[in-house]
Amino acid sequence: MYTPSRSIALALALGTVCSVGCAESPNLGRVATPEELAPWDISIGPDGAGLPAGSGTPRQGEAVFIAKCVACHGEKGAGKPNDQLVGGRGTLAGDQAPVKTIGSFWPYATTLFDYVRRAMPLNESKSLSNDEVYAVVAYLLHLNGIIEENETIDARTLPKVRMPNADGFVTFTRGK
Amino acid sequence: MTRKRRPPIAPEDFRAAGGLLDRRIFLAGGLAAGTLSSSSAGAEPLSVAPWMKTPGSPFTPYGQPSRFEDKVVRVWTNPPNAPGTGAARTPLHVLNGTITPNGLHFERSHSGIPDVDPDAHRLVIHGLVRRPLVFTMEMLARYPMESRIAFIECGGNGGSLYQKDPAQLNCQGLHGLVSCAEWTGVKLSTLLDEAGMEPSAKWMLAEGADASGMSRSVPLVKAMDDALIALYQNGERVRPSNGYPLRLLLPGYEGNMQVKWLRRVKLTEEPTMTKDETSKYTILTPDGKSLQFVFPIEAKSLITQPSPGLTMKGPGLYEISGLAWSGYGKIAQVDVSADGGKTWAPAALQQPVLPMALTRFRMPWRWNGGPAVLQSRATDETGYVQPTRAELIAKRGGKTIYHFNGINSWGVDESGEIKHVYA
Numbered sequence A: 001m002y003t004p005s006r007s008i009a010l011a012l013a014l015g016t017v018c019s020v021g022c023a024e025s026p027n028l029g030r031v032a033t034p035e036e037l038a039p040w041d042i043s044i045g046p047d048g049a050g051l052p053a054g055s056g057t058p059r060q061g062e063a064v065f066i067a068k069c070v071a072c073h074g075e076k077g078a079g080k081p082n083d084q085l086v087g088g089r090g091t092l093a094g095d096q097a098p099v100k101t102i103g104s105f106w107p108y109a110t111t112l113f114d115y116v117r118r119a120m121p122l123n124e125s126k127s128l129s130n131d132e133v134y135a136v137v138a139y140l141l142h143l144n145g146i147i148e149e150n151e152t153i154d155a156r157t158l159p160k161v162r163m164p165n166a167d168g169f170v171t172f173t174r175g176k
Numbered sequence B: 001m002t003r004k005r006r007p008p009i010a011p012e013d014f015r016a017a018g019g020l021l022d023r024r025i026f027l028a029g030g031l032a033a034g035t036l037s038s039s040s041a042g043a044e045p046l047s048v049a050p051w052m053k054t055p056g057s058p059f060t061p062y063g064q065p066s067r068f069e070d071k072v073v074r075v076w077t078n079p080p081n082a083p084g085t086g087a088a089r090t091p092l093h094v095l096n097g098t099i100t101p102n103g104l105h106f107e108r109s110h111s112g113i114p115d116v117d118p119d120a121h122r123l124v125i126h127g128l129v130r131r132p133l134v135f136t137m138e139m140l141a142r143y144p145m146e147s148r149i150a151f152i153e154c155g156g157n158g159g160s161l162y163q164k165d166p167a168q169l170n171c172q173g174l175h176g177l178v179s180c181a182e183w184t185g186v187k188l189s190t191l192l193d194e195a196g197m198e199p200s201a202k203w204m205l206a207e208g209a210d211a212s213g214m215s216r217s218v219p220l221v222k223a224m225d226d227a228l229i230a231l232y233q234n235g236e237r238v239r240p241s242n243g244y245p246l247r248l249l250l251p252g253y254e255g256n257m258q259v260k261w262l263r264r265v266k267l268t269e270e271p272t273m274t275k276d277e278t279s280k281y282t283i284l285t286p287d288g289k290s291l292q293f294v295f296p297i298e299a300k301s302l303i304t305q306p307s308p309g310l311t312m313k314g315p316g317l318y319e320i321s322g323l324a325w326s327g328y329g330k331i332a333q334v335d336v337s338a339d340g341g342k343t344w345a346p347a348a349l350q351q352p353v354l355p356m357a358l359t360r361f362r363m364p365w366r367w368n369g370g371p372a373v374l375q376s377r378a379t380d381e382t383g384y385v386q387p388t389r390a391e392l393i394a395k396r397g398g399k400t401i402y403h404f405n406g407i408n409s410w411g412v413d414e415s416g417e418i419k420h421v422y423a
Helices: A006-014 A058-068 A109-119 A130-143 B137-141 B171-175 B188-195 B220-226 B389-396
Strands: A169-171 B014-016 B075-077 B086-089 B107-109 B122-127 B133-136 B146-153 B178-187 B203-208 B215-219 B228-233 B247-249 B262-268 B290-292 B300-305 B316-325 B331-337 B359-367 B372-380 B409-412 B418-421
Touching (some): A109 A130, B137 B228, B146 B228, B178 B188, B188 B262, B300 B331, B316 B331, B316 B372, B331 B359
Parallel strands (some): A169 B290, B122 B262
Antiparallel strands (some): B146 B178, B300 B316, B331 B372
């Protein structure tokens, strides 16, 4: 996909360039403790590692959505004035205009937790509790027909949610 | 001292249809009298302007452009309810050379421009490393630095050219999400070496300190190859709209990955699959599948002068000028057409031609006053040739807005008006 320089390829193949700091390097960074980093370490990958304690259901999420999200994303996530979050299944292929939503397009449910927690609501990001984030994620998954109304979303169940467009992505290769 | 003047333009000077001339014609000294001069009949004596008769204004702490240049500004669009979310575009049609002034560098922000206090800001490197590290800006300023000139282009630049009908916008509106600056900072590889990468680390998550916590996964190979923690932009500290106090520079990669207000680098085995590398910045193709991790910008070029809004002032000799760039290396050649791509002639490339930097091309053109369709076509040092719009869309469809690099066409009519056309 990209062409590394030979030295870098070799360094990566060997695992390290300098094991613990290069002798000639300034080495000014201070070693950070896990406790110190915890508040910043908010990214969640598809394996769900790092998801916090807490949980939420679609019903709890509906209340959060009405209070915090509906003004921008519309009733039941129908969109307007900002992004549509629900629907659009079956619009990706062919000549029609695609409707890309969480349900039709997003390949991983973990991304939804990661993004809502870090960036939403737009005017007061990082204001929702972990329970509120889990709940609103559950509500949006339910509106998209991905989970049932009585299901609970938490650190254990979220990474297991299979998104409808999970197989919809192909890693780009130049020239193909 | 006398300079040899070249004779008036002769038939052998034409290189392609529609009046395209040999690229060396402007280099070989002035054209002989009679080719360019206009009538001097009835001319008034030149006046001595008032600013030559009284002292000018005093010094100012930070210089500003002339008040007569107040139309040379960025323009932007943003979604409802989100004034700081969106993109502000560089006025490419009224700039020249290759370096974008800092106040005019394009910006794309996902939740406004944060007012980051450099004394309170930290850069963290952690994840699959032996020693997680935290850096103050003061510490980073003590590291050895490098400078490199690099373009940054938004992955969505030119996205409206996927539409069925040509959008009636100017160069700025269509293509203004690309800029070029000299970036100075610390090599990311130096800091990663100090942290000590685990053998399983293959990717890194780069995260910004804006309200959206903008984040992208970057291949560790790229991070170790030429990534820079940029502290300076064209000699001064990076502007807030471009990531003050520091941004990630990934030469040649789509702008979204070059995370501004960088606060955290986390080494991982797999990509994190953030919102901006799944639901956005992926290319949906007509079979319903999406191309993911489309990182370098393919070779692309654009005529900036003349272009819409810069109306031709009658038949005669003009310079066609534009920009070419490739995320895969240097620009090798730019060809220009004045007849919608039927015939081409090579343009002169302004030196130095640098990898992953904007390259200025120039081409003399004698416009005969008739209709013309101006195009440019870049070839990069890997041999890749910029495709026509039709070729790009045949391959990729029109369901995306990302990574448009097809040939752009400006239609010139008999009145000298220029508009965006498909040809």
